[in-house]
Amino acid sequence: MSRVLRPLVRLPWRSIPLRPFLARRSYSTPSMEQAQEPKTDYPALDKAIKKISYTDYAQRYLGKPAPEGVRVVKSRLTLMIDGEIKGYNYMLLRDACKCKLCVDEHSKQRKFRTTDIPPVIRPRDVKWDGKELQIKWSSDIEGWGPDHVSKYDEAILQESRANPPKSNTGKLRRRFLWDNELMEDNQHWVSYEDYMNDEKAFIKAMRFLSLMGIIFVKDIPDSREMVEKIATRMGPLRNTFYGPTWDVRSVPQAKNVAYTNVSLGFHMDLMYMNEPPGFQLLHCLENSCDGGESLFVDSFRAAHLLRYKFPEAFEALTKLHLNYEYNHKEHVYNNSWPVLEMDHADSKERIFRVNYSPPFQAPMVLDDDVHANWTEYRRALATFESIIERNKLVFQLKLNPGECVIFENRRVLHARNKFNTEQGKRWLAGAYVDEDALLSTFRTSRYANPNLWHRTRVQPPRKAAAEGQATAEDYGIE
Numbered sequence: 347m348s349r350v351l352r353p354l355v356r357l358p359w360r361s362i363p364l365r366p367f368l369a370r371r372s373y374s375t376p377s378m379e380q381a382q383e384p385k386t387d388y389p390a391l392d393k394a395i396k397k398i399s400y401t402d403y404a405q406r407y408l409g410k411p412a413p414e415g416v417r418v419v420k421s422r423l424t425l426m427i428d429g430e431i432k433g434y435n436y437m438l439l440r441d442a443c444k445c446k447l448c449v450d451e452h453s454k455q456r457k458f459r460t461t462d463i464p465p466v467i468r469p470r471d472v473k474w475d476g477k478e479l480q481i482k483w484s485s486d487i488e489g490w491g492p493d494h495v496s497k498y499d500e501a502i503l504q505e506s507r508a509n510p511p512k513s514n515t516g517k518l519r520r521r522f523l524w525d526n527e528l529m530e531d532n533q534h535w536v537s538y539e540d541y542m543n544d545e546k547a548f549i550k551a552m553r554f555l556s557l558m559g560i561i562f563v564k565d566i567p568d569s570r571e572m573v574e575k576i577a578t579r580m581g582p583l584r585n586t587f588y589g590p591t592w593d594v595r596s597v598p599q600a601k602n603v604a605y606t607n608v609s610l611g612f613h614m615d616l617m618y619m620n621e622p623p624g625f626q627l628l629h630c631l632e633n634s635c636d637g638g639e640s641l642f643v644d645s646f647r648a649a650h651l652l653r654y655k656f657p658e659a660f661e662a663l664t665k666l667h668l669n670y671e672y673n674h675k676e677h678v679y680n681n682s683w684p685v686l687e688m689d690h691a692d693s694k695e696r697i698f699r700v701n702y703s704p705p706f707q708a709p710m711v712l713d714d715d716v717h718a719n720w721t722e723y724r725r726a727l728a729t730f731e732s733i734i735e736r737n738k739l740v741f742q743l744k745l746n747p748g749e750c751v752i753f754e755n756r757r758v759l760h761a762r763n764k765f766n767t768e769q770g771k772r773w774l775a776g777a778y779v780d781e782d783a784l785l786s787t788f789r790t791s792r793y794a795n796p797n798l799w800h801r802t803r804v805q806p807p808r809k810a811a812a813e814g815q816a817t818a819e820d821y822g823i824e
């Protein structure tokens with residue numbers, strides 16, 4: 347028996363916990379012959395074995411061997427969950443306790459501070475049945491008596507955050523990227539009545555909104571109040587200097603370009619703010635003018651295409667910061683954003699945000715980086731714009747009275763064609779809801795009906811290998 351393997355077969359790791367990876371490696375009964383196989387053939391196992399060598403503190407802390415599947419070392423406890431070895435620092439494990447002594451039952455607020463936990467804390471009793479871990483502590487927080495038992499279920503041991511960014515309701519959730527063809531076939535429409543009163547229809551709508559970043563509500567009563575009702579079904583209104591809700595109508599000499607009858611190019615709203623609103627609603631009350639069609643583009647799809655076809659341009663736009671401003675007598679806002687933001691902590695280097703809003707750009711004439719790299723930046727930006735404006739990507743429709751579009755402001759670029767106000771009228775009522783509120787609503791929708799949430803999917807595109815679509819993964823079905 348090799349020395350490195352001995353701990354494997356000796357103590358706590360015998361039956362349940364080791365089976366998954368031993369089986370995978372054909373090591374179900376570790377033996378001399380198997381241990382002598384060249385290690386280079388099994389780099390993952392080799393790594394796992396290295397992790398396994400340890401000094402057992404179970405006797406010292408618990409006065410007996412640790413229960414099966416648990417390893418107790420000096421400053422942490424190790425478990426194998428789903429074939430994966432996970433270590434938990436005692437202080438952090440104690441910190442994660444959500445029992446009634448530690449967390450108020452009603453407010454769910456903590457009754458201790460992280461730094462109240464003594465660094466010398468350690469377990470004095472441990473139970474583990476493969477599903478739930480129970481720990482009694484030595485040197486617990488002052489005031490916590492011997493009756494205090496910390497219990498952790500499998501879910502919290504796997505992921506302690508309430509709505510982790512990469513879950514299918516988190517801010518780094520995978521999205522279903524779309525182009526014009528896909529939207530022509532897969533727009534999600536829900537009636538106002540169902541959206542407001544049928545929980546399943548609402549959950550389904552939220553699932554589509556989380557995946558595609560755009561949905562439509564129809565058959566809305568003809569009232570200016572409705573945009574607020576539709577918005578607050580998802581979350582509280584986001585107030586801005588435009589008011590809790592606002593109107594887009596043709597107004598002479600408007601201060602904001604959205605209020606005129608000339609065409610308005612692709613943009614995102616309020617990029618001059620520190621926290622631009624996550625979601626936007628536009629409820630059509632009148633649209634009898636010629637023109638005035640709404641145009642939408644999935645900026646994540648455009649960014650993926652750019653990355654695939656012009657990687658240097660993509661790279662340049664992760665560095666180019668553009669300035670945005672709203673500069674009037676009454677309100678002065680400004681901010682700066684890189685055109686493309688990546689999640690660098692993610693091995694897949696997922697795109698986290700696209701920030702693109704030319705009508706609200708501000709001068710960048712004094713920016714040294716922009717000066718130094720302008721030729722490259724200019725070319726990259728022009729390439730990105732040409733992708734955004736391709737007909738293939740643009741989804742166009744003319745909203746009719748009684749229809750409302752809900753879209754992710756920080757993903758779906760919107761624009762509108764010019765319209766003629768001499769004949770007919772155009773009136774949209776708008777509102778914003780913050781991203782935080784929607785992430786919460788996505789999660790509560792999933793809690794309310796997990797089956798429906800997971801079952802609700804966008805139909806895969808007819809042509810899976812469309813241009814720039816290297817893998818089906820880009821469509822991010824979850």
Ligand SMILES: [Zn+2]
Pocket residue numbers: 443444445446447448449494495496
């Ligand atoms: Zn507790």
